[in-house]
């Protein structure tokens with residue numbers, strides 16, 4: 001794999017700095033997009049299951065969205081610094097078991113990736129570029145691979 005460049009890290013960090021100023025809207029768009037791509041995902045999330053609409057300002061919905069964005073951003077930093085994504089052992093174990101328990105399978109990670117990229121594209125408007133897409137995509141893929149590997153260990 002070609003190394004993750006400083007420019008890629010900057011693209012990810014800068015766009016996240018902008019996006020995190022509007023977490024309520026960002027998390028809502030992210031989940032709306034996940035459900036557009038994969039309506040069946042609704043049943044997996046405790047905070048979506050029992051309502052007809054996506055709840056506004058739900059703390060757990062926001063928390064998952066922010067975690068995915070933030071951890072992907074941290075992954076970008078690590079990819080540049082260390083050439084790989086390192087997630088703390090405890091965190092990774094917990095992520096593995098939570099996702100396994102909720103019934104998450106590999107193709108779901110693709111859905112979330114697509115939703116993540118579309119949400120970023122909308123949020124950054126004309127700053128969006130192929131480079132930004134690849135930088136976020138690469139950081140996400142490596143993080144997802146770490147979680148998936150842990151899930152397989154625990155299964």
Ligand code: HEM
Pocket residue numbers: 041044045046047060064067068071072094095098099102104108109110112140143144147
């Ligand atoms: C929960 C992160 C991908 C579904 C969580 C939690 C974190 C997290 C930190 C909370 C764990 C806890 O409660 O201790 C991530 C990251 C992802 C990712 C960083 C990708 C890189 C996915 C995917 C799905 C998914 C692909 C399936 C569509 C869930 C569900 C929960 C959860 C259903 C439990 C939420 C609840 O009902 O409260 N995730 N996740 N996640 N995640 Fe993910």
